[in-house]
Amino acid sequence: MPASASILTLGRPPHDPKAGRTLSTRLDHRNPLVFDTHELGRRPGALQRLSRSVQAPENLGIAAVIGVPQGSEVVLEIRLESVMEGVLVTGTARASAEGECVRCLEPLRQDVAADFQEMFSYPDTDDRGRYAAADDDAEDDEDIIPLEDGMFDLEPVLRDAVVLALPMQPVCREDCAGLCPECGASLNDDPDHHHDAVDIRWAALQGLADSLGTGEKDNMSGAEPGVDEKQEK
Ligand SMILES: [Zn+2]
Ligand SMILES: [Zn+2]
DSSP states (O other): OHHHHHHHHHHSOTTOHHHHHHHHOOOOTTSTTEEEOTTTOSSTTOEEEEEEEEEOOTTEEETTTEEEOTTSEEEEEEEEEEOSSEEEEEEEEEEEEEEEOTTTOOEEEEEEEEEEEEEEEOHHHHHHHHHHSTTGGGTGGGTOEEOBTTEEEOHHHHHHHHHHHSOSSOOSSTTOOOBOTTTOOBTTTOTTOOOSHHHHHHHHHHHHHHHHHHHHHHHHHHHOHHHHHHHHO
């Protein structure tokens, strides 16, 4: 995200600030995840609190594990704070995530509260550094997300926060017993479910031991039957 922003900013004609302004504004203020900081103003210390209910963007979560279904409600509580370099954004996103229990494979639903904090810098301060030493600043740009026409897109921040707040190994409940490794039956439904697996294995081992034992004897007797018979006598 910062990389593409840099490309756009660098690609604009530096002699025409108006062109740069429109070019860099790829953010659409009608997008509910785009926030406008104009009302906040640039006096350091100014605060603004916002609550906003948005529809979850696609792929909000951990792919193929657990995530917030696209279009479902995400409630955002956001604090904008004007600081010298830009706007510090702190907030929490609350949503309901859906996934599958890693133990019993049953569908599960889990509330998620994801905290986030991100600094969005004023592009003019950003530009000063950029034009003064564009190459040197290339690495730093990774950490700085510039405001675009006073707006910022919360989506990448929200995405990272939700992924961090979700479990990599979701379980339907802490004591989920999972599935029977032998036959796949749910051990939650039938806690007493078991096979005589121990006996079967033991029997198999016993059988193996027996066959190894007799095998040795057979080899010996097969190789030298006479000796074997004599030893037994
Ligand atoms: Zn489970
Ligand atoms: Zn079983």
